[in-house]
Amino acid sequence: MEEKHALTARERKALKTKNKLLEAGKKVLLEQGFQKATVTQIIREAGTGYGTAYVYFKNKDELLIVLMEDVMAKFYDVAGRTFAPKTSKEAYHLIEDQVKSFLSLAVEERDILRVVKEASGVSEAVASYWEDVRSRFIGSIAADIRHVQEKGLAAKHFDPEFTARAWYYANEMFLWDGVRDGSSFPSKKVIQTLTDLYTGGLYKDQEGSSH
Amino acid sequence: MEEKHALTARERKALKTKNKLLEAGKKVLLEQGFQKATVTQIIREAGTGYGTAYVYFKNKDELLIVLMEDVMAKFYDVAGRTFAPKTSKEAYHLIEDQVKSFLSLAVEERDILRVVKEASGVSEAVASYWEDVRSRFIGSIAADIRHVQEKGLAAKHFDPEFTARAWYYANEMFLWDGVRDGSSFPSKKVIQTLTDLYTGGLYKDQEGSSH
DNA sequence: AATAGTCAATGACACGATGTCAATTTCAGA
DNA sequence: TCTGAAATTGACATCGTGTCATTGACTATT
Structure with a gap:
C-alpha cells in the first residue's frame, strides 16, 4: 500500500x-x-x-535502534553465510573465517557497538533488538552443526541447539571484550583458541566422556 | 585499629x-x-x-552491592575449589561437577541474581563488582588448565588465559539464561554439552587444526 | 488566489527521581 | 546536669522525561 x-x-x-x-x-x-x-x-x-x-x-532508545540498523545488517550478513564443508579441515577454516569476520566487526563498528552494549543493559527495547542478532546466529550455527553431524564430520551426541549457544556465547563475549579494549583485536591467538576449542576440545582423549 | x-x-x-x-x-x-x-x-x-x-x-547501587555479598561468597567458594585430576576421566568429572555447582547457583540465588544482572547493565559499580567474580573464575580456570597441561592431560598449544575466558564466558551466559528462565535448570543436557565441548570438542578429528 | 484543512514544529509544563544539607532530636560521657 | 557528637529527617535544588495545546506554514481544492 x-x-x-x-x-x-x-x-x-x-x-x-x-x-x-x-x-x-x-x-x-x-x-x-x-x-x-x-x-x-x-x-x-x-x-x-x-x-x-x-x-x-518514541525516545532515546528508538533513536539508537534506528542508528543500529546498518551495523545489524553487517552482523546478519556474517550470520547468513553458507556453511557446507566436505572435510573437517575445510570446516575448521570456514569456522576460523567466520570467527574472524565476527570479531572484526567489533573493531570496525567499535564506537556504535560500545553504545549498543551500554544501552542493552538499560533499555529493554535495545536489548531485545540485539537479542535478534543472537538468535539469528545461534539458529544458523545450530543448522551448521546439524549439517556436519549428518555428514559424519561431527560427533552426533552433541545437542545442536545447546552447542550452538555455548559456542556463540563465547564468541559474543570476546566481541564485547574487543569493543571495550579495542586496539589490536581480534588477535590471531583469540581466533585460534576459539576455533581449536570448538572443533577439537581441550583434552587429549575423550575417555572421560560418558559416550 | x-x-x-x-x-x-x-x-x-x-x-x-x-x-x-x-x-x-x-x-x-x-x-x-x-x-x-x-x-x-x-x-x-x-x-x-x-x-x-x-x-x-551512597546510593541504590551501593545498597545492592552489600546485598550481593552473600551470593558472591558462594561464587567465590565454587571458584576456589581445588582441581588436581590425575586422569582425563577424573578431570571430566571434576569439570562436570563444577559446571553443575556454578549453574545451580543460578537457580538457588535466582531472585537476587536477576537484580544483579539488571543492575550490572546500569551501574558501573555493580558491574565492576561482578567483574571480580569473573576474573576470579577465569584466573582459577587458567591455573587449572596450566596444571593439566603440565600433567600432559591437555593439549599444550592452548593459551590458558584465553581458553579459560572462552570456557568461562559460555558458562556465565548459561548462568544468566538460567536466571532468566529458571524452571528446570540446569538441565543435564546443558551441563553435558558444556563439559563435552570443553574437554572433547565437536569434531571427530583435529586434522583441520593447525597444530 | 482565497481558503479550509493538514501537518511539522515547538517549548512550557507536570511529573518523578536523585542527592544534599541545615536543622532537630537523642544519647554518651564528663 | 550539661555539652558535644552522632543519628535522623524532610524540604529543597536540580535534572531529565514525555506530553500537549498552540502556532505557523504548506497543500490541495474550489
Whole structure:
C-alpha cells in the first residue's frame, strides 16, 4: 500500500529534520554514551525544538535502534553465510573465517557497538533488538552443526541447539571484550583458541566422556 | 585499629536502622527490579526518613552491592575449589561437577541474581563488582588448565588465559539464561554439552587444526 | 488566489527521581 | 546536669522525561 509520488516540500523538510536528529543523536550518543546522553543535548546539536525529537522517535532508545540498523545488517550478513564443508579441515577454516569476520566487526563498528552494549543493559527495547542478532546466529550455527553431524564430520551426541549457544556465547563475549579494549583485536591467538576449542576440545582423549 | 567494646545503645540503633534499610532494599529490589526501585519506596518500606538511606548507603547501587555479598561468597567458594585430576576421566568429572555447582547457583540465588544482572547493565559499580567474580573464575580456570597441561592431560598449544575466558564466558551466559528462565535448570543436557565441548570438542578429528 | 484543512514544529509544563544539607532530636560521657 | 557528637529527617535544588495545546506554514481544492 505504498503511495508512490514525488516528495512534497513539506515531506522533504520533515525527512531532513529526522536526519538532523539522527546525525545529532549519533554524535551525542557516541560522545556521551547512552546513559549520559540527554534529549536536550541531541536537539541542541540538531538545532530543533525539544518536542520535535518526540515527533520522530518514541525516545532515546528508538533513536539508537534506528542508528543500529546498518551495523545489524553487517552482523546478519556474517550470520547468513553458507556453511557446507566436505572435510573437517575445510570446516575448521570456514569456522576460523567466520570467527574472524565476527570479531572484526567489533573493531570496525567499535564506537556504535560500545553504545549498543551500554544501552542493552538499560533499555529493554535495545536489548531485545540485539537479542535478534543472537538468535539469528545461534539458529544458523545450530543448522551448521546439524549439517556436519549428518555428514559424519561431527560427533552426533552433541545437542545442536545447546552447542550452538555455548559456542556463540563465547564468541559474543570476546566481541564485547574487543569493543571495550579495542586496539589490536581480534588477535590471531583469540581466533585460534576459539576455533581449536570448538572443533577439537581441550583434552587429549575423550575417555572421560560418558559416550 | 578496631575499637573493641560492647555496642552502645546508640550504635545498636544505628545498626538496626541500617539492617531495616537492607531488608527493605532487598524486598523492593526483588519486587521492582533495579531500575524501577526507588529510594522513596525503600525508605517507606523501612520506615525511615528519606535522608537516612543516604547516611548508610551512597546510593541504590551501593545498597545492592552489600546485598550481593552473600551470593558472591558462594561464587567465590565454587571458584576456589581445588582441581588436581590425575586422569582425563577424573578431570571430566571434576569439570562436570563444577559446571553443575556454578549453574545451580543460578537457580538457588535466582531472585537476587536477576537484580544483579539488571543492575550490572546500569551501574558501573555493580558491574565492576561482578567483574571480580569473573576474573576470579577465569584466573582459577587458567591455573587449572596450566596444571593439566603440565600433567600432559591437555593439549599444550592452548593459551590458558584465553581458553579459560572462552570456557568461562559460555558458562556465565548459561548462568544468566538460567536466571532468566529458571524452571528446570540446569538441565543435564546443558551441563553435558558444556563439559563435552570443553574437554572433547565437536569434531571427530583435529586434522583441520593447525597444530 | 482565497481558503479550509493538514501537518511539522515547538517549548512550557507536570511529573518523578536523585542527592544534599541545615536543622532537630537523642544519647554518651564528663 | 550539661555539652558535644552522632543519628535522623524532610524540604529543597536540580535534572531529565514525555506530553500537549498552540502556532505557523504548506497543500490541495474550489
